[in-house]
Amino acid sequence: MKCLTSDELRQMYLDFFKSKGHAVIRSASLIPENDPTVLFTTAGMHPLVPYLLGETHPAGTRLTDVQKCVRTGDIDEVGDESHCTFFEMLGNWSLGDYFKKEAITWSFEFLTDEKYLGIDKDKLYFSCFAGDEDAPRDMVAYDTWRSLGVADDHIFFLPKENNWWGPAGITGPCGPDTEMFIDTGKPACGPDCSPACDCGKYLEIWNDVFMEYNKQADGTYVPLEQKNVDTGMGLDRTIAILQGKGSVYETDVFAPIISKIEELSGKNYEGADEDTRKAFRIVADHMRCATFMIGDERGITPSNVDQGYVLRRLLRRAIRFSGKLGIAEGSLPKIAQVVIDKYAHAYEELKINETKILSEIAKEEERFQKTITQGMKEFEKTVERLDGDMIDGKSAFRLYDTFGFPIEFTLELAAERGFKVDKDGFDKAFQHHQELSHAGAEQRFKGGLADTSEQTARLHTATHLLNAALRKLLSEDIVQKGSNITAERLRFDFNFPRKVEREELDQIEAYVNEAIDAGLDVLEEEMSVAEAKEQGAMGVFDSKYGDLVKVYTIPGYSKEICGGPHAKNTAELGHFKIKKEQSSSAGVRRIKAVLD
Template structure:
């Protein structure tokens, strides 16, 4: 299936079950929202999960572009991306977790044709505040899907405080040969879908109190599902990533993790630029700056002469979504090139400073703070210069 076919199959499945479309939100949350970027499909729906009536009703479905800074250090493996599309469905005080899991199982096995023998589920096994999720456990057992009970891994929250609850994660076997082990013992089990029961509110002191209504929030990464349906080994083989992987590989001699990091970070930087964010030293601007500079650090590790000039951004208009005219791509390219120039200048100024501090011995926390606060050299850049000199 193509990504468009996957989306259509997903949305139609929920339309037939009374769900209405929830509009996709910007990757950049509105003013006043403390979150830097939209990290999940549920984030824009938080007020409705807390009890406010949604104009679309109590059953919703959509596709939401997301960005997770928490996954930056994982990018480079075969399954993690900085920017990705999330397929989501919601029950706002309507049906329960058993219904959600059964519908999810039907979609995966009948709608997408995944062999039931390649599925494994995990459920919340309980802690000192909340008991085990016996409903989810019984539902999976009744469907014939093997289940693993865990602790904190199957508790979902939107932060240290706010709505939260037990979740059930669905994994697909991606290894060769028959499935073995469990998600907790074999990394070839890849998570594709999470079904969360929004039942509690966590307070600053750690207390849990019931929400006004119990809701269901599900999220499934489009790129991971496409990987499963293609029988691939990496999300970078999907339709949305292959143009970037091809452009990077054709332009520079990169392979493996380096190729994936550069392709992901440049693609993500263009998406963020397209949503109006500009490089800076704080907040969203710093996330964008970090993406560009991490890509450049990989490129310059073997050849400092490499640069972003000529990167064919206009060939990847689908990545941008918001940009439709040729004239709108030029300014994005200039912003990337300007950030490259700034980074080269910072490296030129930073090398002698780091060398001088390093000559006294291993860098201390005080050294890192001085280099950052006095000279604007962030820790990851300093570490890069240290590695370069080693």
């Protein structure tokens, strides 16, 4: 088994699949475009959903990439040996091209061939979908593994909870998968020990997903006309295996970040007690994730809603644990600088947005330091007033609303002192804010880009006209900062320093409706990024498309690089109506609109 650095693995993977006829595409943004079912890009498949559902990709039907991802459902678990909020997913894709046999064969070759990872095949184990009322037992995957020389006792048939993947949100493409595991050498937990166990004997290293179905809002599964392959190998976890490390935090990915924290704290990571090591890991993870969030091409800033709330939570938790390590106030930008230096060669947006990253982190640290001392004092007063072991929801909300004290801090501090918090009571008091949880993020809306209905396509097209109206009527410097579409409405975020007045909103509505009434064809073309920019096409998210991009033109109004779906003619849109204009975060405004 080869011992590779993260950079070596990243490049080896892309080169391997390039040799198999795949086009290398760049990572998409961490912020999903037009998908309200999740706040962040959570898997490699997420940015490619339109193409998995039949849209043609400019780069072809075979793709490979390294996708940056964020998963925030288990922030509270970060600090152990394995959980991270940010991670990189190595992936290769077939959009109606090859299917199970080729995907499995190439996965096996990359894992076991001495030219690549060189893992002893006897240390590898595999799982296949056992079948249920939605889909049959996956004998094609099983037979392919057997044909490659895998022993029968190294293959497990497991149910949907173990061997089914997707969709990224509530609806969308999904299907059975076959997963690859490495034997860690730990003893079996019993006669029924399998990769489905949590005993630690089997560690997942790769996953090949066979997207054969489209999950509907009612929970049913409809076969896809275009069958796809989506594979994913976590870079951090694979590097830990190849480098023989028990934790991702001991690999070359985190080494310079941990080293900087040691320098700033005067403490050593190795040999430290578990609480100290946990603090190291939390600061390292959260600062890496926050740096990528702010530095993203659709970068966000700390706020009290949506992605900005998650960013604020990460930064403030990093501040708290850096304080436990004895790190001086104002030091977090120094840690972020290490992250930038480590990753900028692979993700140029970090270098491009370096000043913004360091500035936003410094501002949030300064802002929080002013509130945390007072908040801590108020927390202690709250505890002293208790007539039992429960902090009521109203008091917890007061800590947040009046003193800027995050509920996560209240929960953690209460637990440390043996108290409980009435979280349900807090949530009721907090209903005008949006508290994030893994389930909550998925359930906030019922549609998404995975919903390629005619209505969604109409709203998507309307965002192009809205963007054009804002640039024409307010400022040519306006760019899209976010877009979120359900089957009922669109939400569009854009940079602007002030409230948009009602008279201006009326003018924007009139401009969009003028284009709709004109009955203009929506033209679709494929061209190079250079050609698109030369023609004046807007496109701040073109990094996910590769060398060739799709450009949608509404003659006389809009020309944008985009992935679709769209209406064929503006007359299909109906009547455009702005329902609300508000602040999204510092310097960013938000418009919600509908089509009647």
